[in-house]
Amino acid sequence: MFGFTKRPLFLIAWKNLKTYPVRIFLTTSSIILGVAVIIASNIFSESNKSAFDNLFSGIYEGIDLVVQPVQEDFAQGFSGDGGQGPISFEVKKIPDEKIKEIQDLPGVRAAWGEVIGFAQFIKIVDGETVLLSNGFAPTFGTAWDSSEYAKQWTLLEGRAPLNKKEVVMDTVTAENFEFDIDDKVTVLAGATPATFTIVGIADSAFAAGGATFALFEFRTAQQLLDSTGEVNLINVVVEDNFDVTDVKNEITDIDSENLNVINAQEAAAEQADSIKQGLDFFNTILNVFAGIAIFVGAFIIQNTFRILLLQRTKELSLLRALGTSKRQIYRLVISESLFMSIIGSGLGIGLGIGLAVAVKEGLQYFELGLPDGPLVLTSEAAITGLIIGITVTILSSLLPARKASQVSPMEAIRDSVSTPRRKSLFTRLVIGIAVSSIGFIMLFGVLYDFLDLPTLSGLQQVGFGAGIVFVGISIITPSITKPFVFLFDRIYILIFGILGKLATENSKRTPRRTASTASALMIGLTLISLANVITTSFKAQAESLIGEVILADYQVGAANVFASPGIPTGLANELMELDEVTKLSRTRATVVGYNERPLILGAVDETVFDLVKTDDIAGTRKDFLKQNALGILKQTAEREELQIGDEVLLTIPEEGQLTFTVSYIFDWTTQPPAEFFVLLENSSFFSEESLDTELYFNVNEKSDVLEEKINSIVAEYPGVEIRDEEGLVEEANNQIQLLLNVIYGFLSISIFVALFGITNTLSLSVYERTREIGLMRAIGTYRKQIRRMIFIESSIISIFGAALGTGLGIFFAWSLIQTLADDGFTVFAVSISQTFMWIGISIIAGVIAAILPAIRASRQNILEAISYE
Amino acid sequence: MSKIIEANNLTKIYGEKETSVTALDDINIEFRENEFTAIMGPSGSGKSTLLHCLAGLDRPSSGKIFLKGNDIATLNDKELTKIRRDSFGFIFQAFNLIPTLTAEENITLPASIAGRQPDLEWVKEVVETVDIADRLTHRPNELSGGQQQRVAAARAMATKPEVIFADEPSGNLDSKSSRELLTFMKSVVEELNQTIVMVTHDPYAASFAGRVVMLKDGRIASDLEKPTQEEIVAEVTALTNA
Numbered sequence A: 001m002f003g004f005t006k007r008p009l010f011l012i013a014w015k016n017l018k019t020y021p022v023r024i025f026l027t028t029s030s031i032i033l034g035v036a037v038i039i040a041s042n043i044f045s046e047s048n049k050s051a052f053d054n055l056f057s058g059i060y061e062g063i064d065l066v067v068q069p070v071q072e073d074f075a076q077g078f079s080g081d082g083g084q085g086p087i088s089f090e091v092k093k094i095p096d097e098k099i100k101e102i103q104d105l106p107g108v109r110a111a112w113g114e115v116i117g118f119a120q121f122i123k124i125v126d127g128e129t130v131l132l133s134n135g136f137a138p139t140f141g142t143a144w145d146s147s148e149y150a151k152q153w154t155l156l157e158g159r160a161p162l163n164k165k166e167v168v169m170d171t172v173t174a175e176n177f178e179f180d181i182d183d184k185v186t187v188l189a190g191a192t193p194a195t196f197t198i199v200g201i202a203d204s205a206f207a208a209g210g211a212t213f214a215l216f217e218f219r220t221a222q223q224l225l226d227s228t229g230e231v232n233l234i235n236v237v238v239e240d241n242f243d244v245t246d247v248k249n250e251i252t253d254i255d256s257e258n259l260n261v262i263n264a265q266e267a268a269a270e271q272a273d274s275i276k277q278g279l280d281f282f283n284t285i286l287n288v289f290a291g292i293a294i295f296v297g298a299f300i301i302q303n304t305f306r307i308l309l310l311q312r313t314k315e316l317s318l319l320r321a322l323g324t325s326k327r328q329i330y331r332l333v334i335s336e337s338l339f340m341s342i343i344g345s346g347l348g349i350g351l352g353i354g355l356a357v358a359v360k361e362g363l364q365y366f367e368l369g370l371p372d373g374p375l376v377l378t379s380e381a382a383i384t385g386l387i388i389g390i391t392v393t394i395l396s397s398l399l400p401a402r403k404a405s406q407v408s409p410m411e412a413i414r415d416s417v418s419t420p421r422r423k424s425l426f427t428r429l430v431i432g433i434a435v436s437s438i439g440f441i442m443l444f445g446v447l448y449d450f451l452d453l454p455t456l457s458g459l460q461q462v463g464f465g466a467g468i469v470f471v472g473i474s475i476i477t478p479s480i481t482k483p484f485v486f487l488f489d490r491i492y493i494l495i496f497g498i499l500g501k502l503a504t505e506n507s508k509r510t511p512r513r514t515a516s517t518a519s520a521l522m523i524g525l526t527l528i529s530l531a532n533v534i535t536t537s538f539k540a541q542a543e544s545l546i547g548e549v550i551l552a553d554y555q556v557g558a559a560n561v562f563a564s565p566g567i568p569t570g571l572a573n574e575l576m577e578l579d580e581v582t583k584l585s586r587t588r589a590t591v592v593g594y595n596e597r598p599l600i601l602g603a604v605d606e607t608v609f610d611l612v613k614t615d616d617i618a619g620t621r622k623d624f625l626k627q628n629a630l631g632i633l634k635q636t637a638e639r640e641e642l643q644i645g646d647e648v649l650l651t652i653p654e655e656g657q658l659t660f661t662v663s664y665i666f667d668w669t670t671q672p673p674a675e676f677f678v679l680l681e682n683s684s685f686f687s688e689e690s691l692d693t694e695l696y697f698n699v700n701e702k703s704d705v706l707e708e709k710i711n712s713i714v715a716e717y718p719g720v721e722i723r724d725e726e727g728l729v730e731e732a733n734n735q736i737q738l739l740l741n742v743i744y745g746f747l748s749i750s751i752f753v754a755l756f757g758i759t760n761t762l763s764l765s766v767y768e769r770t771r772e773i774g775l776m777r778a779i780g781t782y783r784k785q786i787r788r789m790i791f792i793e794s795s796i797i798s799i800f801g802a803a804l805g806t807g808l809g810i811f812f813a814w815s816l817i818q819t820l821a822d823d824g825f826t827v828f829a830v831s832i833s834q835t836f837m838w839i840g841i842s843i844i845a846g847v848i849a850a851i852l853p854a855i856r857a858s859r860q861n862i863l864e865a866i867s868y869e
Numbered sequence B: 001m002s003k004i005i006e007a008n009n010l011t012k013i014y015g016e017k018e019t020s021v022t023a024l025d026d027i028n029i030e031f032r033e034n035e036f037t038a039i040m041g042p043s044g045s046g047k048s049t050l051l052h053c054l055a056g057l058d059r060p061s062s063g064k065i066f067l068k069g070n071d072i073a074t075l076n077d078k079e080l081t082k083i084r085r086d087s088f089g090f091i092f093q094a095f096n097l098i099p100t101l102t103a104e105e106n107i108t109l110p111a112s113i114a115g116r117q118p119d120l121e122w123v124k125e126v127v128e129t130v131d132i133a134d135r136l137t138h139r140p141n142e143l144s145g146g147q148q149q150r151v152a153a154a155r156a157m158a159t160k161p162e163v164i165f166a167d168e169p170s171g172n173l174d175s176k177s178s179r180e181l182l183t184f185m186k187s188v189v190e191e192l193n194q195t196i197v198m199v200t201h202d203p204y205a206a207s208f209a210g211r212v213v214m215l216k217d218g219r220i221a222s223d224l225e226k227p228t229q230e231e232i233v234a235e236v237t238a239l240t241n242a
C-alpha cells in the first residue's frame, strides 16, 4: 500500500504507529491544536471576507451611482470617522428638488432619495422602558424604498408602510423581540416616542450587522428623522446605453460644491476592502496565538519523542545488534515523525474546520451578528497548516532522533531503563545567567536610563529585553528545579507525609524533564499574568481617573447618543425639585458659526465647575459669570489663537450674530461637550424647548431609597440613562474585562497544550519506576496512595511552571508600565485573586493531566514489578 | 506452637486451557509461629508462586489461605494491601529499596504509608541487630548489596509483622554477606520471636532454617524438620534425579 515494503525501516515505523495510536495522539496533540487554530482563524476571516463582499454588493445592488451631500470636515464625527472631540449634530442633506433634477438628466433611468436617521424601538415591560437593540449595534430609522428599482429591502411578510401610523420592521429584530404583523410598537425618533402598527417584516443586507431598522413611509420618515424636504442621499440607476462616468459628471455639474457623486460598485469594493483589512488584523492576532500554541507544542513534541524513544531503547538497540546502522535508526525515527506529523496536521485541519463551525455557531448564538455565508477553506490555508505542522514536528524530532541513534547495541542485553547520567547542569546555569543578564540590562537600561540602544524605541528595547530574559530563564530552569522543589519539600512532607517526600524526590531526580515540562506551562502563564497585570493596572488607572474627574454623584445622558438627541428639560426641573438633590448642572449644546465654520457652543450652569473637574488655564470661573462672557477649551484657545479679552463673533441659529468676550480658558478633563461655553442663565437664545445633553448632580446622602426614587423619575424619559461613579467605572471595567477574557480564552489553549506535556512526562516517570511502584504496592501501599503520589508530583510540576510564569509575567508587566509612565500610565496593580485563580487552574490542569498516568501506576502488576529474572 | 498461616488445597494455574501451566497443584501446608521455614525445589517448581500466594501478592486459582484463621484468598485489593502492610514483611532478591529514600526512611516506610509513628524502640533494636546503625542516613546507592539486603530485612521487621516472606534474599550476595544476612535472619526468629518463610534454591541458605519444605512440579515432595546441610543436599539430589 505504501510501496515501502522494500524498505523495512519504513515498515517498522509505520507498524509502530499503527500499534500505538495513543502515542500518535499524545505526541501530536499540540500540533493538532496549533494547526487547528491556524485553520480555524483562517476559515473564519476568509468566510467573513466573502460574506462582507456579498453584503456590500447587496447594499449597492442595482445602483450605479450614489449622490451624497458634501460634508463639512467638522461633521465627520457623524459619518463614522469618529474623531475625538465633540461631534457636530448638523449633517448636511440634499433638498428634495435635486431628485427631480437628477431624474430629468439624460441617461438617468431612475433616481430616488434615501432618508436615514436614528430611531429606536421601545418596549414597555412591567412599566419599565426597554430599549430594543441587538448587542452594541446601532438602531436606525429609514424610509421604505420609494422606487421600483430599489432592491435593498425585501419584504418577507406583509406590505409596505402607506401612512403615518405604519412601520416595517427588520426581520432580525422582529424575531429576537417576538413582533408580528399588526402588533403595535413604540419608536423613539427625535424627542417624543410614538406608536406604530407593524405592517411588514423585511430583510436587507443592511441589517446583517445586527442594526435594528424601522422603515417608514417616505414623508413620515422625513418628518420623523428631522429631514423634512430633504434626503440623506440619492440613488441613481443609469440607462444601459449610457456611460456611468458621463452621467456621474453630469450630476456633479448640477451643484459640484454641495454634491459628491460616487460609483456604487467601486464604493462597494472599497468599503468591503476596509473591513477586510480589519479582519486581516484579527486573523493576525489569532495566528500569533496559534504560533504560541505551536511553540509550546514544539517543546512538548521534543519531550515526548525523547520519552517514547527511551521507552523503546531495548527495541532500538536490538535493531542495532541485528546490524542496523546508526543512520538507519535516525531515519527510522524521522520517518515515524513524518507519519505522525502528516496524521497530526490532517487531524488539525479537521479540528480547525470544526472549531470554525463552533465559533460561528457561538457568535450566532450570542447574536453578535456577523454576515451570513458559507465557511470557506482556502487551499493556501490548508497547505500552510500542513507545512507548519510537518516542519515543526520533524524539526522537534531531530535531536531526540539523534540521541536514539546513539543507543548502544548492548543496551538490549542490559536490564535497565535508567537514563544515562547527563552533563552537569552547571554550564547551563552559566549560559542561562549570561543570557538573562543581557535581557535584564536591556530592560533596566530603559527603566533607569543607563542604556539606550540605537534604532530601538524604549518600548521595543524593553520588549526585546523581556524576550531575552525569558529565554535565559528557560535555560536556567533545570538548574533551579532542585532549589525550587527544596522550598516545597518541608511543606509537602508536612501535608502529605511520605507520599509528599517521594513525589518531591522524584521531581528532583530528573530536573531537566521536570523543568522542560514546567516550561511549557510557564510560557502560557507568563502571557496570562502579563495580560492580567496590564489590564488590572489599566482598570485601576481608569478607576482613579474617573474618580478624579467626575465629582458628581450622578450623571444623566442619552442611553444611545445616536438614537436620542438629548434630554427633555423637564427631567432637570423634576430632579431639582427633590430636596435631596443639592447641586445640579445642565449642559446644552448647539452648532454655531465661527470664522465661517461650524463649532459647538455649550451652555452650562455655573455649578458644572463643582461637578466636573476643570482646570483653570487663564481667568477664573467668576469671570465667566459676566454677560457676554465666553469660556473656551484650552485646546480650542490654542488652535484658534484666542486669549483672554479677545472678541469673538458667533453666528447663532435663529438669533443672528452675537459678540462675546473670551473671559475664561480652562481644561475640561473628560470628554468635553463643546468647545465654546456660555452661562445658561445669560443665554436667552437657548429656548425652553431645547434639550439638555448632560446633567450632573449631587445628593445630600446616597441611599437605596433615594436611588429608587431618582431612577423612577428618570424612567419616565425613554432613551435617557443615569449613571453614578460606580456605574461609569463598571462600564469601563466591563469593556476591559471583556477584552481580557478573549485573551484568556486564547491563552488557555497553551495551557491545554502544556497539559499533554505533563501527561507524557508523568507517563514516563511512572514507566521508569515500574519496580519502585511495584515494591511500594507489595509492602502495603494502597492504589489510592500511589495515585495520590502521582498527583502530588504533577502539582509540583505545575506549581513550578505557574510560579515561574506568573513571576515573569508580573515582572514584564511592571517593566512595560514603567516604560509607559511618561505616557501617563502610572498605576501598577496586580489582581491577586486572578493570579491565584490561574495558579489554581494550572494546578487543577496538572492534576487532570496526571489522571491517566496515576491510574496506570496504581494498576501496575505487582508481580511483574518485583520479579527478577 | 500455634499456626499462623495455612494453605488448604491451594492450586494456581497460569494461562488458558491448552497453554496452561499448573504452578501449584493442590497444596496443603501450614506455618507455625516463631518458625524459620525454607522452601526449596528445582527451578520452575512453584516456590515463588507459593510465596506470592501466601503473601497476598497473587491470587490462587482455587483453595484457601488462612492468616490466623481468617481466609485471605477472598479479600479485595484494598484489604489485602492492608494485610501486607500491617501483618507481613518482605525481603526480595533485588530492588528492595526506594532509591530516593534514605535507609532509615526505607525502614520506616510501611509505618509511614500507614500514617503511623514507628515504634522507635523496636526499630532501634532491629537496626542494631542487623548492624546498619551507622548507615541510616545513606541512600541505597551508597550501600553495598549486603547492606541493602539488611536494610530490607530491617524494614520487613520494623512493623513487627506476623510473617516475613523472603524470596531468594541472599541470591545476589557474596558468601560473606550471605552468611551475615542469614545469621541475622536466624537470630531474628530465635531472639526476636519472628516467623520467616524463605524461598531459596541454595542448600547452604536453607540450612539456616529449622524446617525445609521441598517442592516439585507444584507439589510438596518432602517436609524436613531441622535437617543438616548434607541431608538437604541429598534430598535435592534425590529430587533432581527422580
Ligand SMILES: Nc1ncnc2c1ncn2[C@@H]1O[C@H](COP(=O)(O)OP(=O)(O)O)[C@@H](O)[C@H]1O
Pocket: B014, B015, B021, B022, B023, B041, B042, B043, B044, B045, B046, B047, B048, B049, B050
Ligand atoms: N506469570 C506467569 N505466567 C505464566 N506462567 C508462569 C508465571 N509465573 C510463573 N509461571 C510458571 O509457573 C511455574 C512456577 O514458577 P515459579 O513459581 O516462578 O517457580 P520457581 O520460583 O520455583 O522457579 C513455572 O513453570 C513458570 O514458568
Ligand SMILES: [Mg+2]
Pocket: B047, B048
Ligand atoms: Mg522463583
